[in-house]
Amino acid sequence: MLLAFYKPYGVLSQFTKEHPTHRVLAEFGFPKDVYPIGRLDSDSEGLLLLSDEARWNERLLHPKHAHARTYHAQVERIPDESALDKLRRGVKLPDFTTLPCKAALVEPDPPHLPRVPPIRERKSVPTSWLELTLTEGKNRQVRRMTAAVGFPTLRLIRVAIGQFTLRDSKLEEGKWRELTPAESKLVLDR
Secondary structure, three states, rough: OOOEEEEOOEEOOOOOOOOOOOHHHHHHOOOOOOOOOOOOOOEEEEEEEEEOHHHHHHHHHOOHHHEEEEEEEEEEEOHHHHHHHHHHHOOOOOOOOOOOOEEEEEEOOOOOOOOOOOOOOOOOOOEEEEEEEOOOOOHHHHHHHHHHOOOEEEEEEEEOOOOEHHHOOOOOOEEEEEEOOHHHHHHHOO
């Protein structure tokens, strides 16, 4: 079984509560024996897949498959073409250099509902949205990439895995459902 979940902000991508104030996946009523495929940080939102079949984990996460994951990142200021090119070519971070990725400014802003709690905004600093498609998923990678090119991420939403999008899921935040066989194939498409 393959499940799609719209993970809210502030929820850890794990079932075990390690601290009384943490929100975890256990509160969303998933079937027994499913586990998250990959993860989204507590302060990230969006599409998270879960399954009770180990093959999904290997197929979607192993670097040899170079499986695409697409994010919308709301960043401080408006990146120019030079910053976007740096993201596209790969960004040198202290511990590794990211693989090339797709990066584009999203105009007009995507129709995401406001986050609860709201992002921090400075009245004198505009924000913009980027769409980034990566084939690797290191710890806090998108946030580290945008910060390295001078545009810190304020909000991060995973909007697609393969060709299956959060929009396709028709899920509201905090809800989940099982994918159909056709939807599962979209997840595998790059």
